[in-house]
Amino acid sequence: MKTAVEVIRKLKAAGFEAYFVGGAVRDFLLGKTPGDFDVATSAEPDQVKAIFDRTVDTGIQHGTVLVLTGGSGIEVTTFRTETGYSDNRRPDKVDFVKTLDEDLKRRDFTINAMAMTEDLEIVDLFGGRRDISEEIIRSVGEPDERFQEDALRMLRAVRFSGQLDFSIDEKTLGSIRNNAALIRTIAVERLKVELDKIMANKHAARSIGYLIDSGLADQLPSGEIFRTDWSGFIPTPDPLSGWLYAFWQNAKDLSALTAYKFSNEEKNTIKRALDAASIEQWDSWTCYIYSSKQLEFAAALTDRNSGWIRMKENLPIHSKSELAVNGRDLMEWTEKKPGPWLKELLEEIERKIVFSELENEKDKIKGWFLNEYNRDK
Template structure:
């Protein structure tokens, strides 16, 4: 099979040409080859070569020795970076994750043999011809995921490959061959050796796909959740297993959410996670504090609003929504609206009509934060002739609520007049 090289590959072609001009073999490998074969957009370009790292560094003026212990040199060319790795085989793996050492080889077949799945063990030569010694093309055409060599060996070498398998099943709409599925079931306890940061990175990649719910369905069916290094809270795990066993598709619209952390929030709401379990799971996955804060804020908003918004009590709904927007912020309120629109009614408990009504209210709010308020604490001090103190925060919040609800126009003079009146009345 011969492919027309992608623009990214053409941009990297001078590296291939220079390596081959010096008598070395050089080919494109990895995910870029797989995606080019499938007609998908190509991102990171990786090159494998028979040249040793020192020979690569001697050929190109700007190199970064990013992974010399594994034979990898990063070459900088025309402002782009390319990883160039010497053909290698790998020794025994340590802690079910990384090889203890590598040995350089001259044959491309030996290098491709160490890779995880057949669809990732293809190469593209300078001519555009696809080199496929392990039938990756056939597997892709048959929509199946298969290990290079024996699945038992590949998964015991690197337990993270089980989560990569789930990601590939979801992203590319594949099915695992029986040997792979059996091996995943047999060796899933090895995931307890994998750092949670690595688990989180794979889960994020799963959720970033076009059809994240497909990967989640495979993840639930595999039972891998139960074998992470840090345990998933029992109630959440039971819910995941229940959904997997029943075959229910409770997250069918997850892919409609553009923001990754909205997808996380939607999953936790679908699993009916309480605040403690959600916080525990996100902490175990080592999500950065900023991301955790956003997800937990969406969950707290949901807890306060979900039941109330369908009561029909318009004044109460409006007051609760206004208070929540002021308390949690406009951005969090928008994230929550996106999430509840994507959830099925039984999980979201907010109808499309209610979500639309709240969205309209949010748009109509003339002011949503203290930054937008037309008066400051200094203005209040001068107008009321009072020293700074806790009263300022109370008065500013009261003014913000009044301005947000339309009770008082967000104009300096009118806000100060209201503050004078409330001050005199002791409000």
């Protein structure tokens, strides 16, 4: 915060207005430590760049310049208005303005439409402080206008309900119901970012309740997966836990993996965790072939106790690379060429070691192997 205060003071010393805006002000009033401090100013981008030695044009067409100072970066954005949202997401035109009032009018919700001076004085034109005290999410001005400007705001309202454990104002919620179909105009990548944040919310079940009640779920790709009982879901900071819960509750229908463009790593984690959850009795082999993360997710789905953690920690080996022998050893001992037999015998050795039926020592493995090999001849 100290660095951001210095940025504000330097802008003001140059004759411009400057304030903290957005989520930082909201979090400050909630008694939380803001993660980011954004600054709004009457200075235009070229003027901001003239005041500070080091800047980056992160969004200069929309008036945003990243000021690098004090070992961190502070986003500084010129007061602006936005008009013409032909794609229901981005403004067709951005105009720089000179007053804070005009800038705050364009913001999404009252709790995000406040400003704060460097001396911590709050500028609240739309009742944001009241809505924070009443734990309400309410649109700035007419909600239909706000959501038709940017349809993603509807999903943001749902996300904030769980993030802050707030209710959505009835007029705002009614507008989401009326405009829910507009969410289809938003790129699926943007939808997943918001849904990931919803899944990781402490009060995710509340958000998903609004997702269903508002009609947004019916407009989302594979939206039927959200229509399940979320009372048993315990959120974690990893959003995959929420997606996994939805898939598990919906009889493991993985169609949404394609719909939401999960990364290969995410898809693998989801599929493997669901496979592990389907195994009735976990043994040493289960703990060996699945990662700790996959097992942790699977255990949460099936209410298993934490005994698997000790079982995994105490495994004789944790990966095939730890085996004391390899395929070359087996070929040398048998003078045979590679073939399916090699993979089968290596896996048998691996399983016996994992189950502590054979010590992971080369000589002992060789003795067991030659005995078994010669017995089958």
